[in-house]
Amino acid sequence: xxxxxxxxxxxxxxxxxxxxxxxxxxxxxxxxxxxxxxxxxxxxxxxxxxxxxxxxxxxxxxxxxxxxxxxxxxxxxxxxxxxxxxxxxxxxxxxxxxxxxxxxxxxxxxxxxxxxxxxxxxxxxxxxxxxxxxxxxxxxxxxxxxxxxxxxxxxxxxxxxxxxxxxxxxxxxxxxxxxxxxxxxxxxxxxxxxxxxxxxxxxxxxxxxxxxxxxxxxxxxxxxxxxxx
Amino acid sequence: xxxxxxxxxxxxxxxxxxxxxxxxxxxxxxxxxxxxxxxxxxxxxxxxxxxxxxxxxxxxxxxxxxxxxxxxxxxxxxxxxxxxxxxxxxxxxxxxxxxxxxxxxxxxxxxxxxxxxxxxxxxxxxxxxxxxxxxxxxxxxxxxxxxxxxxxxxxxxxxxxxxxxxxxxxxxxxxxxxxxxxxxxxxxxxxxxxxxxx
Numbered sequence: 001x002x003x004x005x006x007x008x009x010x011x012x013x014x015x016x017x018x019x020x021x022x023x024x025x026x027x028x029x030x031x032x033x034x035x036x037x038x039x040x041x042x043x044x045x046x047x048x049x050x051x052x053x054x055x056x057x058x059x060x061x062x063x064x065x066x067x068x069x070x071x072x073x074x075x076x077x078x079x080x081x082x083x084x085x086x087x088x089x090x091x092x093x094x095x096x097x098x099x100x101x102x103x104x105x106x107x108x109x110x111x112x113x114x115x116x117x118x119x120x121x122x123x124x125x126x127x128x129x130x131x132x133x134x135x136x137x138x139x140x141x142x143x144x145x146x147x148x149x150x151x152x153x154x155x156x157x158x159x160x161x162x163x164x165x166x167x168x169x170x171x172x173x174x175x176x177x178x179x180x181x182x183x184x185x186x187x188x189x190x191x192x193x194x195x196x197x198x199x200x201x202x203x204x205x206x207x208x209x210x211x212x213x214x215x216x217x218x219x220x221x222x223x224x225x226x227x228x229x
Numbered sequence: 230x231x232x233x234x235x236x237x238x239x240x241x242x243x244x245x246x247x248x249x250x251x252x253x254x255x256x257x258x259x260x261x262x263x264x265x266x267x268x269x270x271x272x273x274x275x276x277x278x279x280x281x282x283x284x285x286x287x288x289x290x291x292x293x294x295x296x297x298x299x300x301x302x303x304x305x306x307x308x309x310x311x312x313x314x315x316x317x318x319x320x321x322x323x324x325x326x327x328x329x330x331x332x333x334x335x336x337x338x339x340x341x342x343x344x345x346x347x348x349x350x351x352x353x354x355x356x357x358x359x360x361x362x363x364x365x366x367x368x369x370x371x372x373x374x375x376x377x378x379x380x381x382x383x384x385x386x387x388x389x390x391x392x393x394x395x396x397x398x399x400x401x402x403x404x405x406x407x408x409x410x411x412x413x414x415x416x417x418x419x420x421x422x423x424x425x426x427x
Binding site: 026029030031033034074077078081082084085088089103104107108110111112113116176179180181182183184185187188189191192193195196 | 345413
């Protein structure tokens with residue numbers, strides 16, 4: 001965060017567009033690729049991540065004076081894992097279809113870089129209100145990116161959107177887009193489009209190097225070796 | 230014989246058909262981040278194999294004997310804590326007793342705590358209702374599959390270095406497109422395991 005004094009609205013919009021967690025910061029790629037086969041799955045995933053992010057950001061910013069600095073990462077992980085458990089129970093009780101199709105990626109929200117990254121970068125040094133706005137902005141930015149990606153994959157790959165038949169009868173659906181290679185391909189295409197239309201240079205950071213957790217999770221050791229640039 | 234066949238099926242499926250990186254999308258961050266050079270790709274995947282098997286060996290008994298009777302809902306919280314503690318422990322022990330191995334794998338170990346492939350394999354073993362032996366084999370297969378994908382992709386990326394890529398496709402987009410093609414080639418393995426044991 002270069003600008004220290006952003007209004008809460010700016011914080012919210014920042015996550016939504018300028019620092020979109022998926023398309024600009026490239027965090028949380030695993031669920032992004034895996035749960036975008038249909039738009040309804042993606043929507044469920046996006047909202048689950050938003051809910052966990054909101055809960056963890058608020059609690060962590062409330063506890064920022066209490067948590068000792070040396071053990072902050074384990075504390076964050078426990079807080080996040082608790083919210084993940086709550087969210088997956090809510091989904092299991094009220095949205096069984098989505099719960100089943102998200103499957104393993106629900107517990108894996110715990111290790112989603114976006115959530116730990118926001119805790120480390122934002123929630124532990126900002127007020128509760130600002131952290132909540134940041135969580136909503138980042139969460140909706142993530143959901144938006146998921147919806148764009150899943151819409152492309154579902155419409156072209158299956159001819160439907162949110163389960164509604166669109167072009168399945170007109171054009172033969174290209175099932176490859178719903179499978180793993182299609183996920184990688186459409187993601188690459190989306191980032192290339194963002195690079196094309198953004199004023200910034202193409203993102204040089206890839207994977208763990210772009211992760212804000214890099215310094216905390218031992219990436220500093222890698223930088224010394226000149227890897228993972 | 231039946232047991233060996235079962236184990237081999239799980240192992241080969243985990244390596245080739247249900248490859249963690251290329252078909253299950255687990256562990257994408259290290260796959261994209263550490264696959265630039267062959268030696269770092271190898272070291273990272275060796276550390277992943279090691280932690281996956283250790284984590285499975287620790288989480289499976291804890292889930293079945295401690296959590297399942299009363300505290301099944303604590304699964305996510307307990308597993309991530311076990312993995313984090315285990316990684317720390319392994320690092321300390323390794324540094325003390327096998328310093329050479331620690332120098333090779335050390336920097337990758339803390340990174341692995343937040344690797345979704347490790348938490349993923351422990352949770353999948355529970356979801357699939359594998360026994361203890363099957364879980365260990367599945368973890369080993371998942372790790373070996375991760376290594377295979379990393380090594381193959383490191384080769385692909387060293388070729389990409391020399392390629393003339395359009396400006397907006399430089400960096401991540403071309404890497405992802407290459408990953409799509411590698412993943413496409415892995416789809417050719419679908420059905421192979423059933424075929425072997427027919």
